[in-house]
Amino acid sequence: MLFVPISTIIALLSLGHLSDAALTPRAPAGQTINLVRSQQSKSWSKDQWGSWAQNQKAALEAKYGSPGSQVRRRATGTNYYFGSLAIGTPPISYNVILDTGSADLWVAGQNCTSCGDVSTFDPSSSSSFQNQSTSFSITYGSGQAAGFLGQDVVQMAGFQVQNQVFAICDQVSSGLLSEPVSGLLGLGFQTIASSKASPFWETLVSESAWDSPVMAFQLTRYLNESNVQTLEPGGSFSMGFTNSSLYTGDIDYVDLPVQGSYWILPITNISVNGESVNAPTGEEAYAAIDTGTTLVGGPSNAIAEIFAQIPDSQPGTGDFRKLLHLSWHGSRADTCLGAFFEITSGGSAPAWIVGDTFLKNVYSAFRYSPASVGFAELSSLAISMNGDKDTAVPSATIGSSPASGVGDEVVFEQE
Numbered sequence: 001m002l003f004v005p006i007s008t009i010i011a012l013l014s015l016g017h018l019s020d021a022a023l024t025p026r027a028p029a030g031q032t033i034n035l036v037r038s039q040q041s042k043s044w045s046k047d048q049w050g051s052w053a054q055n056q057k058a059a060l061e062a063k064y065g066s067p068g069s070q071v072r073r074r075a076t077g078t079n080y081y082f083g084s085l086a087i088g089t090p091p092i093s094y095n096v097i098l099d100t101g102s103a104d105l106w107v108a109g110q111n112c113t114s115c116g117d118v119s120t121f122d123p124s125s126s127s128s129f130q131n132q133s134t135s136f137s138i139t140y141g142s143g144q145a146a147g148f149l150g151q152d153v154v155q156m157a158g159f160q161v162q163n164q165v166f167a168i169c170d171q172v173s174s175g176l177l178s179e180p181v182s183g184l185l186g187l188g189f190q191t192i193a194s195s196k197a198s199p200f201w202e203t204l205v206s207e208s209a210w211d212s213p214v215m216a217f218q219l220t221r222y223l224n225e226s227n228v229q230t231l232e233p234g235g236s237f238s239m240g241f242t243n244s245s246l247y248t249g250d251i252d253y254v255d256l257p258v259q260g261s262y263w264i265l266p267i268t269n270i271s272v273n274g275e276s277v278n279a280p281t282g283e284e285a286y287a288a289i290d291t292g293t294t295l296v297g298g299p300s301n302a303i304a305e306i307f308a309q310i311p312d313s314q315p316g317t318g319d320f321r322k323l324l325h326l327s328w329h330g331s332r333a334d335t336c337l338g339a340f341f342e343i344t345s346g347g348s349a350p351a352w353i354v355g356d357t358f359l360k361n362v363y364s365a366f367r368y369s370p371a372s373v374g375f376a377e378l379s380s381l382a383i384s385m386n387g388d389k390d391t392a393v394p395s396a397t398i399g400s401s402p403a404s405g406v407g408d409e410v411v412f413e414q415e
């Protein structure tokens, strides 16, 4: 709450030309951006899918740390959902993967030689950039991204953080980023940030920029579609509110069992084609809800039980056509899953990692206070956005196209 002496308000109101500015409401308390879904691999053979799944497993284990590791790491998926934000003065737009499983913002730097065609950030082109002169590094299963920390104005969906700390990465393992994505926006808690900086979303919450301290995803799915393009409309990401036209009924929130970690939910029931599988209990049931991961990983015994229910299947390579069900508290999110694999997550990391394969079947909400994750059933409007509709892929709404790298016109051409 901001207390302004009454005399000050009267003074402002009496100055005709200033009163407009003084009375103009701040940015609306809830905003949405449209997402893009990227799928690089539509024509892969089953074997290629299998080796991709194996890579996912390795990368995911790296993201969630081997025992004792302090570094928070992220896997790159072949399928992911990204949106646009803008950095600097004047604002330049960048596409970033939205990742609830990590908490740092980073973008490729101008001097990155392994970043291919991706648009890169040039600090000298922003008059508001300040170098923090601190190094930043994230280690992956297959390499690393490293650079330095700076701070600048960051804008997304009508919200702005004046001095957002983020990393400019000049050493990025090849393949980690691919055009048109220049980096990643972590939507997890500051406690897991490698940079130790307050994440963009948490700063907005602490500044009371949002009326409601919640962010939410509606992710589109493209099931069994033959002409899905590499880039398709990906749904939407809202900050400061949940969009009630995208779900039906109430959002079934469950309090996080652990504070200051990932966005975690305990799994309450697993069934495969209607048959219950021994559901894990206690910490073995903790699942990180991770929009930056494609598939679902879990402990080996539970995964073995799941695959035992599926004839001719094996963990890791998974049969992508099998229908599996995972239930959460309230079982509102009973739904189909494509692929599970075994992971050995380290240290304090949760036993399960639940990615987009699950999340695109529900409306998902990530609430700061009380700290909780909630799911709701998608509305028929949301479901009608699934599948290939020849809809144009959304483009940046804030900031001009990057000066370096490839611009918007080229970005949306198909290979």
Ligand SMILES: *[C@@H]1O[C@H](CO)[C@@H](O)[C@H](O)[C@H]1NC(C)=O
Pocket: 109, 110, 111, 121, 122, 123, 168, 170
């Ligand atoms: C890129 O390298 C040049 C020359 O070393 C340096 O002046 C500039 O600050 C570097 N830019 C970034 C983003 O690190």
Ligand SMILES: *[C@@H]1O[C@H](CO)[C@@H](O)[C@H](O)[C@H]1NC(C)=O
Pocket: 123, 124, 131, 132, 133, 134, 135, 148
């Ligand atoms: C920022 O500081 C880091 C570390 O001191 C340095 O490597 C980098 O070149 C600097 N970048 C710019 C743009 O000044």
Ligand SMILES: *[C@@H]1O[C@H](CO)[C@@H](O)[C@H](O)[C@H]1NC(C)=O
Pocket: 224
């Ligand atoms: C996938 O599409 C093919 C061709 O349209 C159809 O024969 C098949 O039944 C569909 N499979 C599913 C699971 O919908």
Ligand SMILES: *[C@@H]1O[C@H](CO)[C@@H](O)[C@H](O)[C@H]1NC(C)=O
Pocket: 031, 032, 236, 243, 244, 245, 246, 381
């Ligand atoms: C809610 O979602 C619908 C469908 O995408 C959209 O048309 C509408 O503008 C959204 N509402 C708000 C307040 O953003």
Ligand SMILES: *[C@@H]1O[C@H](CO)[C@@H](O)[C@H](O)[C@H]1NC(C)=O
Pocket: 269, 270, 271, 274, 275, 276, 327, 334
């Ligand atoms: C788990 O879900 C399955 C399928 O929906 C159901 O048959 C079973 O009774 C549930 N088990 C528990 C313990 O809720």
